[in-house]
Amino acid sequence: MTQVTETSALQLRSLVKKTGELELSLVSVDIPAPADNEVLVRIEASPINPSDIGLLFGAADMSTATVTQGEHGPVVTARIPEKGMKAMAARLDMSMPVGNEGAGVVVAAGASEAAQKLMGKTVAVLGGAMYAQYRCVPVEQCLPLQGATPAEGASSFVNPLTALGMVETMRREGHKALVHTAAASNLGQMLNRICQKDQVSLVNIVRSKEQADLLKKDGAKYVVDSTSDNFMQELTDALVETGATIAFDAIGGGKLAGQILSCMEAAANRSAKEYSRYGSTTFKQVYIYGGLDMRPTELVRDFGMTWSMGGWLLFPFLQKTDPATVQKLKQRVADEIKTTFASHYTREVSLAEALQPDALAAYGKRATGTKYLINPAKA
Amino acid sequence: MTQVTETSALQLRSLVKKTGELELSLVSVDIPAPADNEVLVRIEASPINPSDIGLLFGAADMSTATVTQGEHGPVVTARIPEKGMKAMAARLDMSMPVGNEGAGVVVAAGASEAAQKLMGKTVAVLGGAMYAQYRCVPVEQCLPLQGATPAEGASSFVNPLTALGMVETMRREGHKALVHTAAASNLGQMLNRICQKDQVSLVNIVRSKEQADLLKKDGAKYVVDSTSDNFMQELTDALVETGATIAFDAIGGGKLAGQILSCMEAAANRSAKEYSRYGSTTFKQVYIYGGLDMRPTELVRDFGMTWSMGGWLLFPFLQKTDPATVQKLKQRVADEIKTTFASHYTREVSLAEALQPDALAAYGKRATGTKYLINPAKA
Numbered sequence: 001m002t003q004v005t006e007t008s009a010l011q012l013r014s015l016v017k018k019t020g021e022l023e024l025s026l027v028s029v030d031i032p033a034p035a036d037n038e039v040l041v042r043i044e045a046s047p048i049n050p051s052d053i054g055l056l057f058g059a060a061d062m063s064t065a066t067v068t069q070g071e072h073g074p075v076v077t078a079r080i081p082e083k084g085m086k087a088m089a090a091r092l093d094m095s096m097p098v099g100n101e102g103a104g105v106v107v108a109a110g111a112s113e114a115a116q117k118l119m120g121k122t123v124a125v126l127g128g129a130m131y132a133q134y135r136c137v138p139v140e141q142c143l144p145l146q147g148a149t150p151a152e153g154a155s156s157f158v159n160p161l162t163a164l165g166m167v168e169t170m171r172r173e174g175h176k177a178l179v180h181t182a183a184a185s186n187l188g189q190m191l192n193r194i195c196q197k198d199q200v201s202l203v204n205i206v207r208s209k210e211q212a213d214l215l216k217k218d219g220a221k222y223v224v225d226s227t228s229d230n231f232m233q234e235l236t237d238a239l240v241e242t243g244a245t246i247a248f249d250a251i252g253g254g255k256l257a258g259q260i261l262s263c264m265e266a267a268a269n270r271s272a273k274e275y276s277r278y279g280s281t282t283f284k285q286v287y288i289y290g291g292l293d294m295r296p297t298e299l300v301r302d303f304g305m306t307w308s309m310g311g312w313l314l315f316p317f318l319q320k321t322d323p324a325t326v327q328k329l330k331q332r333v334a335d336e337i338k339t340t341f342a343s344h345y346t347r348e349v350s351l352a353e354a355l356q357p358d359a360l361a362a363y364g365k366r367a368t369g370t371k372y373l374i375n376p377a378k379a
Numbered sequence: 380m381t382q383v384t385e386t387s388a389l390q391l392r393s394l395v396k397k398t399g400e401l402e403l404s405l406v407s408v409d410i411p412a413p414a415d416n417e418v419l420v421r422i423e424a425s426p427i428n429p430s431d432i433g434l435l436f437g438a439a440d441m442s443t444a445t446v447t448q449g450e451h452g453p454v455v456t457a458r459i460p461e462k463g464m465k466a467m468a469a470r471l472d473m474s475m476p477v478g479n480e481g482a483g484v485v486v487a488a489g490a491s492e493a494a495q496k497l498m499g500k501t502v503a504v505l506g507g508a509m510y511a512q513y514r515c516v517p518v519e520q521c522l523p524l525q526g527a528t529p530a531e532g533a534s535s536f537v538n539p540l541t542a543l544g545m546v547e548t549m550r551r552e553g554h555k556a557l558v559h560t561a562a563a564s565n566l567g568q569m570l571n572r573i574c575q576k577d578q579v580s581l582v583n584i585v586r587s588k589e590q591a592d593l594l595k596k597d598g599a600k601y602v603v604d605s606t607s608d609n610f611m612q613e614l615t616d617a618l619v620e621t622g623a624t625i626a627f628d629a630i631g632g633g634k635l636a637g638q639i640l641s642c643m644e645a646a647a648n649r650s651a652k653e654y655s656r657y658g659s660t661t662f663k664q665v666y667i668y669g670g671l672d673m674r675p676t677e678l679v680r681d682f683g684m685t686w687s688m689g690g691w692l693l694f695p696f697l698q699k700t701d702p703a704t705v706q707k708l709k710q711r712v713a714d715e716i717k718t719t720f721a722s723h724y725t726r727e728v729s730l731a732e733a734l735q736p737d738a739l740a741a742y743g744k745r746a747t748g749t750k751y752l753i754n755p756a757k758a
Binding site: 288300310 | 430433434466469631632637648651653655656657660667668670675676677678679680681683684685686687688689690691692694695
């Protein structure tokens with residue numbers, strides 16, 4: 001059963017060439033017929049997340065990008081600095097589709113009952129290659145959206161499950177409150193709403209007064225501005241009040257991750273009775289889950305010896321969490337997609353518009369408030 | 380029962396004054412009579428470990444040290460830079476005894492059978508305040524030394540149990556080989572011997588050819604010199620060969636800890652079949668257990684997202700390990716104190732000699748091959 005008459009459609013590709021060039025283009029690919037347990041989704045909305053930008057741009061220097069016209073639309077070319085090529089070794093000369101998640105309408109379905117039940121439904125989909133007009137996926141990768149549009153449901157997985165995963169990780173690892181950086185991001189706004197709903201104390205770290213105001217307007221109790229002259233003092237005060245000993249950091253580079261550990265240590269020592277040459281015995285954890293700042297991470301190590309810093313990613317978290325819990329988290333996202341998990345976008349663009357210089361420059365900043373949504377159904 | 384005729388004896392003290400001065404001196408303290416389950420030990424050997432130097436010098440700038448003559452011997456005075464005073468808050472104006480471990484002869488014992496059995500025996504002792512002529516401790520803190528002198532048994536706890544704890548931690552956390560930095564230290568030499576005996580692959584990182592030669596002469600198979608032009612390549616090769624994914628780093632500051640993660644990632648990716656934008660899924664752990672380099676730690680973060688860095692200390696390790704295992708580790712130390720756990724010292728000094736400018740400058744370097752042993756029984 002299908003409503004599709006075309007046999008091929010456009011897909012966005014990222015290619016790193018051995019010669020040290022990045023090429024972004026649109027290619028024409030065959031539209032597959034869904035197998036028994038699969039559905040074909042006409043993608044109508046797919047966000048450009050920071051994690052997508054990593055795959056899209058690779059190690060290219062986007063200030064060197066030029067755009068020409070190719071067979072199926074714009075072709076972006078940019079230079080990759082020599083030192084960046086080492087990390088690209090495993091993807092050389094492989095044309096890669098992009099787009100972790102998206103949403104659209106099921107326009108063809110396989111023979112299975114589960115597939116047939118989705119026919120005509122609006123679904124959110126996780127699984128890569130979403131910057132495409134059509135995407136064929138197994139039924140299990142679809143989350144049916146009740147009364148929400150594709151644009152409303154486009155970001156149903158990466159940000160919502162990451163935010164829920166942080167709160168879940170906090171609980172499982174024995175902490176009672178948490179810290180979040182780049183806290184006015186779409187993800188941060190979701191986390192702020194989750195924590196209010198679940199009565200978990202959250203310390204939001206932002207980089208401007210506007211971002212602080214946005215979160216406070218949305219009910220945030222603890223917001224600290226890292227550009228404040230008294231940042232360390234203000235963060236320590238919030239940590240004393242909340243007892244937060246775990247942080248999730250989207251920034252990665254520079255001093256912030258280490259400063260959080262320093263302030264956690266200062267908070268722990270406010271109540272210390274005795275001198276310990278190895279610092280407090282309070283366990284302090286910072287997880288780096290993003291790299292908005294690509295500079296090295298600098299740790300001043302004035303936070304004793306009871307600390308840990310490490311990487312945190314959604315997919316390993318989901319893999320080590322039992323399926324029933326994961327399903328519960330996904331259902332919560334579907335139920336609250338227009339409230340707790342609502343996303344905001346700066347601009348909706350077509351596949352071709354996503355490859356224009358103004359768009360590349362805007363979402364390439366990875367800055368709070370410059371989030372783009374691709375609508376591959378848009379002409 | 381006692382063989383002691385004096386009623387008071389000398390003890391070394393470290394005092395941080397509110398005025399921003401460090402004072403090291405010898406004081407006269409009463410010799411206590413042991414309670415039922417205690418023994419009085421005449422300390423004849425106590426090492427100056429890096430962890431002791433932290434308590435001894437605090438945040439003082441030892442290049443400003445001057446020595447005068449006090450009532451009971453030398454008095455060292457040094458300035459503490461203002462930025463260092465914050466970390467000293469909890470020990471201000473408290474005269475603190477120093478010396479984590481030592482060894483000596485039991486010269487008085489309490490009434491209990493366990494205490495009486497130790498009378499006249501040579502024992503190693505853990506418990507602080509060992510830079511003293513006499514030390515009264517509970518029987519449980521003593522490790523009887525069979526046929527070893529106090530000098531041979533002085534370092535029975537900190538280095539041996541730390542080295543054994545590293546191997547134990549490696550096994551418990553699911554790694555199969557390990558990396559160690561400052562690997563030619565006394566601790567590193569012990570670890571090298573343990574790993575050979577236990578058939579565990581160890582990658583030794585050193586900072587000179589002399590240190591490399593020393594370890595190789597002692598049977599080390601993998602020794603990498605961080606001053607080599609090809610350091611990263613050589614370390615990666617050793618990591619590929621051994622499969623080491625956990626490291627214990629005594630240095631802390633600078634780039635080394637991060638470079639170890641980078642090389643572990645490169646080693647994991649040598650066998651990778653597929654491009655992963657988040658790096659390898661091999662879990663990589665670096666524990667920082669010392670701070671030989673006090674500069675900030677710099678992480679370049681080219682090692683993906685599956686990593687952790689944290690503090691590691693002997694005492695928390697012992698606390699979370701079951702008592703039977705701890706006892707087994709201690710017994711191994713006593714059994715192999717002249718072989719696996721043999722320590723080497725640059726110089727044996729009296730309490731007064733330990734406070735002379737030449738000695739302060741030498742052991743204050745915390746450099747491999749400048750280890751001092753205090754003999755409080757020496758005139």
